[in-house]
Amino acid sequence: MAAKKGPHIVVKNMTLVYGSNVVQRDVNFTVNRGDVFIIMGGSGCGKSTTMRGLTGLKPPLTGEILYNGVNFYGSSDAQNRIRRSFGVMFQSGALWSSMTLAENVALPLEQYTDLNPGQVRKIVSLKLSLVGLSGFEDYYPSQISGGMRKRVGVARAMAMDPEVLFFDEPSAGLDPVSARLLDDLILQLRDSLKTTMVVVTHDLASIFSIGSNSVFLDSETKTAIAHGDPKKLLVKSNDPKVINFLTRGQGRKAAGA
Numbered sequence: 001m002a003a004k005k006g007p008h009i010v011v012k013n014m015t016l017v018y019g020s021n022v023v024q025r026d027v028n029f030t031v032n033r034g035d036v037f038i039i040m041g042g043s044g045c046g047k048s049t050t051m052r053g054l055t056g057l058k059p060p061l062t063g064e065i066l067y068n069g070v071n072f073y074g075s076s077d078a079q080n081r082i083r084r085s086f087g088v089m090f091q092s093g094a095l096w097s098s099m100t101l102a103e104n105v106a107l108p109l110e111q112y113t114d115l116n117p118g119q120v121r122k123i124v125s126l127k128l129s130l131v132g133l134s135g136f137e138d139y140y141p142s143q144i145s146g147g148m149r150k151r152v153g154v155a156r157a158m159a160m161d162p163e164v165l166f167f168d169e170p171s172a173g174l175d176p177v178s179a180r181l182l183d184d185l186i187l188q189l190r191d192s193l194k195t196t197m198v199v200v201t202h203d204l205a206s207i208f209s210i211g212s213n214s215v216f217l218d219s220e221t222k223t224a225i226a227h228g229d230p231k232k233l234l235v236k237s238n239d240p241k242v243i244n245f246l247t248r249g250q251g252r253k254a255a256g257a
């Protein structure tokens, strides 16, 4: 578990492309240990692609991504080792509908560890209790709410005690109260487990309530134009695009910042 402060993920001059289409160019940012780090920006600016770069699904054309100083794409050995140090929660929760919640959370443990079934069962119960779902082990995804399914996705992403947890649009499809509960869970897990959290979102309520650090990706210039605590950016940024985004187009005064 990561306990020390300091840089956890360092992105250096990262350029991401699909064929001849440049999504983001020369992006630089640092995610510190224990950050709830927000990847933000307007539609299509490349947030999901950046997360794919950070998680090994999209090798950058150029640049480096360092985890604890080790180049993620430097060798397949490094990549495999680093991949084991993080968990990913996809937008829908990505649960298998034919499996119980316990079976879903057990999957990574069965795939990547030699734990016996009794040990797996214990860890699964612990992870489900961490996300407030004790006693739901034998339910199927269709028998629980959307917010609960996302929590199961978090439990599964945490099965291997990751140092970093990635969230792709965690509040998508949730009502505001469920979205808020999920935000609270993210903060609670960060505080209790010291896990570094990286969150792709354009939900302003989430950005301000959980974000301690961020990068703002701009779709016009195709690069990062702001970096830091979103609450501070709201007050201090001089970039009209950043202010426009953070105030939903209202401007700083109207937004009360």
Ligand SMILES: Nc1ncnc2c1ncn2[C@@H]1O[C@H](COP(=O)(O)OP(=O)(O)OP(=O)(O)O)[C@@H](O)[C@H]1O
Binding pocket: 018, 021, 023, 041, 042, 043, 044, 045, 046, 047, 048, 049, 050, 202
């Ligand atoms: N698999 C792909 N192949 C080709 N182009 C893609 C692919 N995935 C995304 N793109 C393009 O890359 C750009 C960035 O997409 P991406 O999904 O990363 O943006 P985003 O900021 O996450 O968007 P949104 O907020 O709408 O989810 C878009 O122009 C998109 O059309």
